[in-house]
Amino acid sequence: MLESVSAQHRLSKGIQHLKLLNKELETAIETALLSAQESGELPRFEIPRIPVSAPKRADQGDLSYPAIGLAKLARKKPLDIASLIADWLPPLDFAGEVQVAPPGFINCFIADDYLKRQIDAIIAEGDSLFQLDIGCGEKAQVEFVSANPSGPITIGHTRGAVVGDAMARLLEAAGYDVQREYYYNNAGVQMIKLGKSLMLRYRQQLGDAAELPAGYYQGEYLIDVAVDLVANHGDSLRGEGWEFFRDAAESRMFDWIKRSLASIDIKHDRFYNETELFDSRQIWRVLDKMRENGHIYEGAYWEGADEDEIADVTAKSYEPATWFRSTTFGDEKDRVMVKSDGAPTYTLPDIAYHCDKLERGFDIAVNVLGADHFSQAQVVKHGIEALGMDPAPIHVIFNQMVRAVRRNDETGKLEAGKQSKRAGDFDTLDDLVEMTSADAVRYHMLARSPNSQLDFDVDQVVKQSNENPVYYIQNAYVRCAGIFREADERGFSDAGADLNLLGDDELRFIRKALELGNVIEQAALNYEPHKIAFFAHELAAVFHPIYDTVRVLHSEAPPEIAKARLRFYRAAAVVFYRLLRLMGMSAPERM
């Protein structure tokens, strides 16, 4: 489905149009190949999609296409095919020189004139730079964080929060109408334990001798809540049951969670909880539907259980439970939907929730989960299939584990944080933000493939220096802002700037900046939000050397050249602003 959508991608209407040059060239090459086939110079074969990419070396052009890949199909020498393509290539307004390079590459240079024109185009697009229309306004949802309200946002949740929010921003940039959702379980035994834990903490505050049993929530934060309850209500809550305390705890925890997330500029549009699915009896309707479709059965153990499992279950003398025959869909064993005590497992509401999600009509439903949810997510997917629904819109990003680390000065190795004497605890989002900054947390959590385990190096992130990529990127924007401030003070403007006076350095930056559209598309449609973080750093690395030599308000820069350069920096500032916002980071005017 994505392919068909992406094929009809368009850019938003603006006065100026920024193009996805890779796509343009790919299309043009396809046209050239068809023409060559038409003319008989090339045999007929189905043209495979070979992506145009940016070569590593400058002398290999800005966009490169390996025609080598067609050699076998065309039964011709790669270099000859490349030549044919070059011959038949329709005119492209952005293309300068087109070279054929051995062993069979088409290397296309972007024309300087085109690059210069893009500067005003970038400024015109402003905050919506490279706002794509791939999504055509279709509905997308990102479900992320989804931590149960039983404690603070941990470092692991934080990764999901940052990745999810960046994903949402990228989908918006790709043209989707995006909803951010937070789903949580508040109907199970864990919340009962939370309520009882708070109740005991409350009684402790009143001087009762109460111990928290093992498995209850031992965290000190519940003591804080209990202290508050005593301060506000004295001992008047002594008669309240655990339900009261559960609700009080849930409410307090959610206030905390929302405040923590807000501190890194993350806000959900909707909070959806399990209780809704119970109250609406939706979970039972889902179970009935699965039963109707023949995927549900009752039994003390699952149909494929071996002797050991049966012996184990028999020993526990369970009453029969309700099973989902998920093995039909490739699962390794069937799963319990309703326990023998009549309570549903958490899987059933989870399936019901995703069913509801699909019924709400999202064309894309991204789910950001920790890798420890892998099996669970598979079962949910099987459940959706058992309902006769298509799980295709659902895409899960699994984040591998994350831990806070510090460098051990003796070994030089990174070690998990808690053992550090200097550190104290820093395994919550609040701690991380306090020790570093919201921007640093966001950047470092994002600048890693979700598939990689992440060691959050607290010491490195704390450093506010050029050692830290966060400030390296932001400083690019700050430097632009500094130029604008100084220009304003001197009453200098870029009105009537002649961009022909710009040099190769400036154009090198524009070249790189024009890749942003492709980066957004790739990051959004392939669910790889980390790409935007790497691109931001690369762009800053192109920017800073230019800043050093391309001076605007310098005694040796003639006013006409200064004007053109000022206009250039206006464009650069737009690009960095857009990038920083896509990552959910701030774009400070000064640092």
Place this chain on the structure above:
RNA sequence: GCUCCAGUAGCUCAGGGGAUAGAGCAUUGGUUUCCUAAACCAAGUGUCGCAGGUUCGAAUCCUGCCUGGAGCGCCA
């Protein structure tokens, strides 16, 4: 035992059929009369875990193995 993720420079990680494998940190040396040096310039560093295979071409794909992490509940 099975499933998923990872293994690339001293460290943390990008790249994931294409041209001479990259970045940051760390190391060494240099740069500032003028828009913030949180910057720039220069230097060195590799058995891309191991072994086979596919291919014109493999860090990238396939198979097997090794190492580390996460799962495999009538927990949520």
